[in-house]
Amino acid sequence: MNTFAEVQKLYKEYYNFAIKNDILEVPEGIEYREFGYGYLKKVDNRNLSFKNEREYKDWVLKNAPMHLYKSLAYMLYPNKSGGASKKGIFRRELAFDIDVHKTTKCKHDEDWICEHCLEEAKKQTIYLIEEFLIPDFGLDEEDLRIVFSGNRGYHIYIKPKDENIREIIENYSKEDRGFLMDYVLGxxxxxxxxxxxxxxxxxxxxxxxxxxxxxxxxxxxxxxxxxxxxxxxxxxxxxxxxxxxNKLELDEKVMDDDIRLLRVINSLHGYTGFIVKQLSDLKDLKKFNPLEDAIFKHFENKYYEIEILDNRKFEIEICGKKYNNKSKKITASALLFLFGHNIKFELL
Ligand SMILES: [Zn+2]
Structure with missing residues (x-):
């Protein structure tokens, strides 16, 4: 069996479900957003745009990318290449991106994950919200959109429910945004x-x-x-x-870069096969376990017989099931994780 073809089939199955159930994010002002996507690389292509929601969804269903992004910025010419100056940017969403490294408790390489680093990402996100965004920036929980990145991090969008405030902050200049970041990083x-x-x-x-x-x-x-x-x-x-x-591991570019792309909410992350999942509030975040709650449950009922050909020692637990070099039978979720992490194996 061809592994990549099978992976593609699983991504298609997921996007069919996500679109049918209307959970895939449709960015506001879709005709002004730039999209990017990737298969084996994070971003193979960008400068893509859609006239409307239908065109966007049809494209996703047909192509089922392993990585899918939208621009934070609204642009007059989202599909023009050649950088920010060519795109006619007139508004931009604000988001913080927590992206942690492995912790001292982790027993794996930098490109792997475990419950410890996932916990650290969550801890930092809660810290950012409870220490800065709510008390210092005067935001409410309802003004935030908290999203698991699909890997070792979280995206925290600032979305004030007060339209006037939202208007102001989405028109912030690069310098204004830089000031926010500098403040948080002290x-x-x-x-x-x-x-x-x-x-x-x-x-x-x-x-x-x-x-x-x-x-x-x-x-x-x-x-x-x-x-x-x-x-x-x-x-x-x-x-x-x-x-x-130095407590927060923030990707400063997500605040700084005018044409920064960020993962579409409820798309899948190509390295893990996990859902880029939005949490409903802080309470939801606190009890969130990505290794369980960011998994597309249909994939848990689908099994594959495999032979692992990789020498690297690894271990990952998904939905309470442990996998390592000796695993012979794995679920579709584990298949996507191993494939995304370049573990060599054969489908039998
Ligand atoms: Zn870890």
Missing amino acids: KNLNLNYIGKSWRRRLIKAIKEKDKRISTKKLEKENNWRKIIENLKSKNKIYNIVEETK
Whole structure:
């Protein structure tokens, strides 16, 4: 059996389901959006556009790509090539992209995943929302669209339900967007004059890391440097400040790049075969387990006999079933995962 042909069939089956059940994202203002897609590479092609929803869905059904993206920007000429200046951009959605590396608990290579790094991605997403977006940016949960990226990350769209605010932020310039990113990453943080929100965040971090450090003086003072310089725990505090600034693994390009593409919600991620899944709220995110909840359940009832020809040692658990080099019978979800990760095997 030809593996790639079988993988294609599975992607087609999924997109048939997603379109029939109306869960595939149809980006707002679809005629102004650029689309991109890929099969064996993440992006084989971009500068694609559709006149309307029907044309878009027909294309997806016919081509069933392994990676599918839309532009965050709205453009007058979405299919013109040659970069941002040629496209007549007049509006742009805002999104943060958390994309984590493997953690110290992970026992695999950088290109693999496990419950530990997936948990870390989730933890960082919750931190971004609870520490920055809600208290500092004044957003509500309903103003956010939280989406599992399909791999080791999350996309957090800022979608204020207040149309006037949305109008303002979707017209932000590149510099405005850069300011948001710099703020979250603490790039302009100045310990000689520290703002209220970052002070709150750092005090919390200090208390969590070392209960022996007294934060009383720091709580009332803007000029932290003056106080810290006279403390015995000076270096410890400076370290905690740096750690806190570096806590989030954000892909800055997703905020910066005018013509950045982001995965279509409820498409499949070609490396994992997992659904790029939207969570309904923070509570939903907190109990979300990608290895279970981002799996297309129809694929779990479909089995393949295989022979693995790869020397690499691996292990992955999908929907409670464990797979490794010795596996002989795998589900369609595992098939897509192994194929996406370039594990060599033969379908029998
Ligand atoms: Zn891991």
